[in-house]
Amino acid sequence: MTDDPAERTPSMTPDIVPTPTPHGADAATGRGPGLATRQIHAGYTPGTPQNTVTVPIYQSVAYEFDDFASARDTFALSRPGNIYSRNGNPTNAVLERRVADLEGGAGALALGSGQAAVAVALLALVAAAGPGPHHFVASNKLYGGTSDLLGDSFADLGIEVTFVDPLDTAAWAAALRESTRGVFLESIGNPVLTVPDLRAIAEIAHAAGVPVVVDNTMATPVLLRPLEHGADIVVHSATKYLGGHGTAIAGVIVDGGTFDFTARPGRWPALTEPSARFGGIVFTDAFDGQDGRTPYLVLARAKSVHDLGPTLAPGSASQILLGIETLELRVRRQTQTALELARFLDGLDEVERVHHPGLAGHPEHELVRRLLPEGIGSVFSFDLAGGPDVVETFIDALELFALVANIGDVRSLVVHPATTTHSRLDAAGRADAGIGLATIRLSIGLEDPDDLRADLAHALQAVTRARAVAAGPATR
Ligand SMILES: Cc1ncc(COP(=O)(O)O)c(C=O)c1O
Known part of the structure; x- marks a missing residue:
């Protein structure tokens, strides 16, 4: 191990600079880089000692801390940094920044499958709410694995789900309860292509203080960005179009960072009250979305992913990153x-x-x-x-x-x-x-x-x- 700090594996991976886009907005037009540019460059600036133009695969289970204080502070969540690859990895971090950028979100969390992304996205809302009862309202036109998760495994856990026709806006309103932790739908329903009125459903959910989670696998950010239509959280099976080549299973959660958990703080005590598990920090005070660390994503990573372990392997993240570089071209041609x-x-x-x-x-x-x-x-x-x-x-x-x-x-x-x-x-x-x-x-x-x-x-x-x-x- 070298003594030169620039050559050591640091806990904050300064070589992967969290720049959301390669260049700022054009001063004259205000226009930032287009999606086709960002799908290749967002979230990664070559700058390692090796200057690799493509994103390296950081095949490491764990990370060496600079000193005692940085280990303590990183564990306490007061300092961002790598701890252990179950919770986060520098290659995965580039994938997270890239998909967050393409969806227009504040941050993202990469997971071992799309199924894990759906499960963790919803279980993190359950975690945010603390002890039950817990309830979700979900579209009845979903990918079969998601129907299995919500209708069967969630029932095993005592989490109730009301399924509604996604086109019946009144049904979404009627199904909401005090214990509803989120509404869940696919931007394009698989397999018969049901397209719900996202804006109308989001307005209904928000009026009841409930966040909207949208599976955007079928549309991809090339065709639709649900956060622009009122959604709060987006999930992807990156296994599909993002990867595109059928070589890796992966999932991503993107947080828009727009849902205000402090508006009804009593509903989300794990985010709005001092956390006994995490040294008394209040997530909504401690995390402002800087570097993709929104309160929701930090809880999802530090609790749901840490406890359940649905981790993405960095080699798979690399495959998905390669796929994303051609996403726009592929989706447009395939759509046509x-x-x-x-x-x-x-x-x-x-x-x-x-x-x-x-x-x-x-x-x-x-x-x-x-x-x-x-x-x-x-x-x-x-x-x-x-x-x-x-x-x-x-x-x-x-x-x-x-x-x-x-x-x-x-x-x-x-x-x-x-x-x-x-x-x-x-x-x-x-x-x-x-x-x-x-x-x-x-x-x-x-x-x-x-x-x-x-x-x-x-x-x-x-x-x-x-x-x-x-x-x-x-x-x-
Ligand atoms: C719309 C949708 N969401 C989620 C999933 C689950 O993703 P994965 O197979 O990556 O676990 C799928 C898989 O087919 C899907 O089609």
Whole structure:
């Protein structure tokens, strides 16, 4: 170990300067760097002794403190710095700053999966509230794993969840209780692309003193930034579009830093009253969002992540950072191809209905155009005419689309939600989620759109042939 402080692994990682953007706003126009610039540069300034232009992987479990006082103060949360990689890591810190920047948030927390991001985002609100009862209001159109978490594991913990139709604004208001710790929804519901009126739901929740948590996995900050529409906290499965290449599982929580926990301090005692566990500090006094340390995120990191351990490995953070560098290009191209393919499928005899709000006849077309003027992403669903019997024929006839339970990949993927991603839902839950037995979900990748169209056409022809055979010789 060298004595030169510049060459030691410091507890505050000065080599990774927490600059949110590479350059300040242009003095003449007031315009800062665009998203495509920030997705490559935000949160990292090359400046290590090695001057690596890309973000290094800090493959270290723990960190050496400069001296006794810095160890004591870092543990006491009065000094920012690395302690142990379960709670934070310098590579992960760049990912946190980059995603916070892209979403327009005050700070972020990287986690081992999107599932962990959803769980920790909500459990940190439970932690902030202290002893129960605890209640959430959630959309009934959610990714299946999130439905499992909220409907099953949260029930095991005695945390109640009321599921509402995300398009029924009055239902959100009616479901709120004194014990409600948050409302939770997806900016674009998976898999039938339900787009709730985020602003209206946020106004209802805020009037009741309740924070709004939005899963923005499907939209990505390229197409929608929920914090600009009233959300307080954003979560991502970074496994999907942010990574894009299907190589790493990861999640991120972004805090807008805008929800005022001190407005009703009695509701959030772990944030607004002296903390017995953390040396008597009051989180809302001690943390002002500087360096991404908002009261909510510090509690989530120091308590929820520390206690439960859903840590992101720095190698995976590095994969996600690489993916983010091309996020904007990928999302725009995939979104465009998906809309073209939805238009192709719409109106075909073999297709009963296409769930894509970008189509003019879709009931939410106008709301979606207002909220998502640049498109709705690359995942959409459609119902096969002919019902569940033809699903297997269709899926097995596809050659380019891979049968994979994932979305947001550069490869085009297909899945049958009723028997895979959403198979744990009962018939009523499936109906609430808008999923039929003949619903097929596609996630459109970066292949040539003509090849994808041809693959779909070929599989639909296989369905037509199979139905003709089943109907008998007269109709052939
Ligand atoms: C919208 C959404 N949120 C959260 C998750 C969970 O993410 P992960 O698979 O990274 O745990 C998924 C996974 O499919 C998802 O689609």
